[in-house]
Amino acid sequence: MANVFSSDANCQALYNFESGALTTDSKGTNTLTNSGVGEDKVNYKQGACSGDFDSADYMYIDDADLSADFPLKDGDTNGEISVTGWVKFDTKPALNQYGCILTKYHASTAKRSFAVGVKNISGSTRFILVTGHGGGVGALVYTFTSFSVSTGVWYHFAMTARDSDKAYSIRVYSESLGSALGKTGTLTYNLNIEDAQVRIGLPASFDGTCVLDARVDEIAIFNDILTFDEIDEIRGGTYLVNLLVVGEATATASITGLTFITPAFISGVFSATVEITGTADTKERFVPARRGDYDPDTFWDEETKAWKTSQPIEKLAGGRHKTYLVVVSDRNLVYVGGL
Numbered sequence: 001m002a003n004v005f006s007s008d009a010n011c012q013a014l015y016n017f018e019s020g021a022l023t024t025d026s027k028g029t030n031t032l033t034n035s036g037v038g039e040d041k042v043n044y045k046q047g048a049c050s051g052d053f054d055s056a057d058y059m060y061i062d063d064a065d066l067s068a069d070f071p072l073k074d075g076d077t078n079g080e081i082s083v084t085g086w087v088k089f090d091t092k093p094a095l096n097q098y099g100c101i102l103t104k105y106h107a108s109t110a111k112r113s114f115a116v117g118v119k120n121i122s123g124s125t126r127f128i129l130v131t132g133h134g135g136g137v138g139a140l141v142y143t144f145t146s147f148s149v150s151t152g153v154w155y156h157f158a159m160t161a162r163d164s165d166k167a168y169s170i171r172v173y174s175e176s177l178g179s180a181l182g183k184t185g186t187l188t189y190n191l192n193i194e195d196a197q198v199r200i201g202l203p204a205s206f207d208g209t210c211v212l213d214a215r216v217d218e219i220a221i222f223n224d225i226l227t228f229d230e231i232d233e234i235r236g237g238t239y240l241v242n243l244l245v246v247g248e249a250t251a252t253a254s255i256t257g258l259t260f261i262t263p264a265f266i267s268g269v270f271s272a273t274v275e276i277t278g279t280a281d282t283k284e285r286f287v288p289a290r291r292g293d294y295d296p297d298t299f300w301d302e303e304t305k306a307w308k309t310s311q312p313i314e315k316l317a318g319g320r321h322k323t324y325l326v327v328v329s330d331r332n333l334v335y336v337g338g339l
Helices: 228-236
Strands: 011-015 033-035 038-040 050-053 058-061 080-089 098-106 111-121 124-133 138-144 154-162 167-174 179-186 198-201 214-222 243-247 257-266 269-277 285-288 323-328 333-338
Touching: 050 198, 080 098, 080 111, 080 228, 098 124, 098 214, 111 138, 111 154, 124 154, 124 167, 138 167, 154 228, 167 228, 179 228, 198 214
Parallel strands: 243 323
Antiparallel strands: 011 214, 033 058, 038 050, 050 214, 058 198, 080 154, 080 214, 098 111, 098 198, 111 124, 124 138, 154 167, 167 179, 243 285, 257 269, 323 333
């Protein structure tokens, strides 16, 4: 399965690190410039390639070139950011040193804003979130202690921060352990928004040695706060799972559109009234499906010429990030809507 970010207006950048398009922003206009990053067509988590970062390698984009709604861009008044991605370390940082994955940070010019990475603390490498304060003069490190990072293991990481209430979260999945753990907390200071470059890999300037020797894949950047459920969907490749809505039209139906009225999730089950423009009966059915997975025979009983009974939707949380397909009995797509 593959995530579908195209319908999420809050996703501002998506870097899939594909061969021949390592720096391409697959979602927006925030394509990066490459400085030394190679391709790895063997070790990857989505698509057919990952970015191979060796110590001094990095990709960057200047603040002035970021899209208008990019999180923490100079002048941003929204003050919300979520970053997700995959990383597999070839080597770990030395004692008290850092491995920077994504930064908007320039220490030597007091433009400390935001950083995601790892740090070797007392011999154990931990995921960290770093946020600047005091007009960029200082920064604090928030450490995720549930996992000690190993080399040769894929980790899915997600970090969020919100200026208004200073809330932050960290969630990390270890492929070797097969589990995801999370941490929430409150930042000591509000977020500092600066015009520093956004970089993946070696930062422009950091507080200490910070290099990245790792494979990186599918970094997504949002200007809102992802929930743990949404983060887990991204990690599982099921983000923007679609809901297939099927209905039996009358023989004389003239359907020109469908609209969801008062949609809701109740005990994990989606329910809604469907307003049909045109004529049709009321035998709508609701079944979960992914775009591209629709097989009419799954839901249509050819012998009885009727729609099969649908199953309850076990879990489709976070409806604001979902898209839905509507299919009627002629098996043609007649409407694409959102919840």
